[in-house]
Amino acid sequence: MAIVRERRQLNLRLPLPELSDRRPRFPLPLPPSATSTATAANNSSTVSAISCNDIEKIQVLGHGNGGTVYKVRHKRTSQVYALKVVHGDTDPLVRRQVFREMEILRRTDSPYVVQCHGIYEKSFGDIAILMEYMDMGTLDSVLRQKGTFSESKLAHVARQVLSGLNYLHAHKIIHRDIKPSNLLVNQKMEVKISDFGVSKIMCRTLDACNSYVGTCAYMSPERFDPDTYGGNYNGYAGDIWSLGLTLLELYLGYFPLLSPGQRPDWATLMCAICFGDPPSLPENASEKFRSFIECCLQKESSKRWTTTQLLSHPFLLQGSEA
Numbered sequence: 001m002a003i004v005r006e007r008r009q010l011n012l013r014l015p016l017p018e019l020s021d022r023r024p025r026f027p028l029p030l031p032p033s034a035t036s037t038a039t040a041a042n043n044s045s046t047v048s049a050i051s052c053n054d055i056e057k058i059q060v061l062g063h064g065n066g067g068t069v070y071k072v073r074h075k076r077t078s079q080v081y082a083l084k085v086v087h088g089d090t091d092p093l094v095r096r097q098v099f100r101e102m103e104i105l106r107r108t109d110s111p112y113v114v115q116c117h118g119i120y121e122k123s124f125g126d127i128a129i130l131m132e133y134m135d136m137g138t139l140d141s142v143l144r145q146k147g148t149f150s151e152s153k154l155a156h157v158a159r160q161v162l163s164g165l166n167y168l169h170a171h172k173i174i175h176r177d178i179k180p181s182n183l184l185v186n187q188k189m190e191v192k193i194s195d196f197g198v199s200k201i202m203c204r205t206l207d208a209c210n211s212y213v214g215t216c217a218y219m220s221p222e223r224f225d226p227d228t229y230g231g232n233y234n235g236y237a238g239d240i241w242s243l244g245l246t247l248l249e250l251y252l253g254y255f256p257l258l259s260p261g262q263r264p265d266w267a268t269l270m271c272a273i274c275f276g277d278p279p280s281l282p283e284n285a286s287e288k289f290r291s292f293i294e295c296c297l298q299k300e301s302s303k304r305w306t307t308t309q310l311l312s313h314p315f316l317l318q319g320s321e322a
Contacts, residue, residue, distance in 0.1 A: 114194040183246070
């Protein structure tokens with residue numbers, strides 16, 4: 001008698017919603033500071049010296065899941081920072097992500113990872129994270145404002161992001177959401193990794209890292225379809241896949257797995273990531289760049305290069321003059 005096995009269904013949960021429908025889409029004032037308590041981050045000796053009373057709002061930089069990011073100034077020193085305020089009535093899942101980000105920011109101290117200068121927890125539930133301000137915004141905004149990146153500038157970007165990932169991976173931290181909008185940049189073209197809301201700290205060697213979080217478009221094949229590529233995938237290799245797609249997007253000017261202007265949906269992304277060939281570069285791309293991208297975008301995660309290997313790739317040498 002034939003045995004029929006029930007096929008596991010792909011986990012097709014949608015990514016986190018943008019901003020809660022209950023949250024008004026307009027700038028919110030900074031939370032009162034009278035009842036604030038500042039939590040010092042381990043990586044900054046100046047955290048305890050900065051209180052909410054010392055900070056004044058300049059402008060709103062953007063809105064996220066259940067919160068607002070402000071450009072702020074320290075009243076006494078005129079130093080500019082970014083303040084991320086998450087509201088107390090935010091969805092519990094988003095709040096868990098904020099606490100995860102706080103934990104990771106306390107652990108990290110790298111010139112390639114955005115620095116945390118203070119964490120403030122309010123008695124009424126609001127949470128504020130004071131971070132360094134990157135005046136050019138994200139690589140996504142730079143792409144939209146200034147156009148595509150040359151290979152030399154991409155090598156410069158790649159070397160910095162890889163240095164940040166190498167630091168994180170050495171500390172058993174997997175980012176899980178590398179993409180242009182999570183990479184901050186300043187006028188000096190210094191690039192820093194940010195937004196650790198869906199990251200994971202691998203406390204034990206055998207920790208699984210196969211939960212379905214992050215932005216689906218940049219997910220590696222083994223995360224999109226664990227049945228085909230194996231359940232307990234290598235999360236470090238997943239960050240490398242996302243980096244490869246990010247660099248391609250900055251080079252092409254559009255998301256490389258879709259046609260220019262095509263609106264992504266789950267079915268299209270699943271077919272492109274899991275069943276299609278890795279995206280290819282135009283003919284005018286150099287052999288070094290082509291090789292570097294191929295090392296990142298191997299469908300089999302075990303064949304992808306590690307951060308250490310990629311940092312020694314010949315393509316990165318041409319970014320030293322960017």
